[in-house]
Amino acid sequence: MDAKPLSSLQELVQSLKLLPGVGPKSAQRMAWHLLQHDREGALRLSNALSDAVSKVTHCLCCNTFTEGEICETCRDRTRDASLLCVTETPADQNIIEQTLAYKGYYFVLMGSLSPLDGVGPKEIHLDRLIKRATDGLVKEVILATGFSNEGEATAHYIGEMLKERGIAVTRLARGVPVGAELEYVDVGTVARALLDRRKS
């Protein structure tokens, strides 16, 4: 016997389950909420999804999400072309922008090396990063990948590749977070902060 085709309500619940972190109960609650209380919002979300899928691509220059060929940041000619900051995600890039402490350009990997999940150098576009970093203008590449195992491995791998090509490579400092009480910081972080101590 063939499976009965899903009703549009069932199909909506199934599709909502595609969202990360949404299980069957939440999907049902979301479907119910949209249909009962916010049909306008459901249509808005529907349009936003198809719109984003058709319009959002990757910046040819820094690989972040953008709508044109080149993103706004890469088009900003007032930035310091000698600095290139490498992040894992657009969200990480945002955080660095919010510090107002950086005025160079970016390269967004859209992931981190994770061979077990099938994410190798090609999947995070290292060929393009190398090309970007060796354009003759970039003097320093700042590795701002995360401090998870994958982030560290990615930073190490990229660092080695760039150093071979004579590019100066730096890594975000590790240390005690601003505002933290020492006794509540994990020992590894304090050890790192001791090793990386600086003249004050």
Place this chain on the structure above:
Amino acid sequence: MDAKPLSSLQELVQSLKLLPGVGPKSAQRMAWHLLQHDREGALRLSNALSDAVSKVTHCLCCNTFTEGEICETCRDRTRDASLLCVTETPADQNIIEQTLAYKGYYFVLMGSLSPLDGVGPKEIHLDRLIKRATDGLVKEVILATGFSNEGEATAHYIGEMLKERGIAVTRLARGVPVGAELEYVDVGTVARALLDRRKS
């Protein structure tokens, strides 16, 4: 100065925040996941949303979500027309169906009385429920609203209205859950189970 129009990525994040239980961080993570790893899923969700909004309406008979005028349950002529079970949501109706212990019809309120939130008798379609319950066939109305304050108040209100009209009204039994150890059940429930004790 006018606000800059949202990019399609920003609009997607804003729209995802319309989903219940989704804050800015989750919305960003969802948008990123869909655009980076599951564009097909994003389109599927987009279609499911617009499809459901255009097709899903309320059953003219029992008020639950359905695609035609009358839902499958109400069209099932093998059911016992003397029984009408009142639930708050389609999910509650599902649970009762799953028990296989009930073979009558339903009325789904799509909510519960909550005057402070602006949900009065009209919003939960009590006029239609009264009409449905006084069709001459219904002999007993089973109130299966929840046991929250709102659910109890709703059951009480509906019960009074129906009793005035000479309809027999029953309420789901309260008591100790199946499989529960007495010492871990809250005192109110045990008290209720004592009061409602039955001959064995």
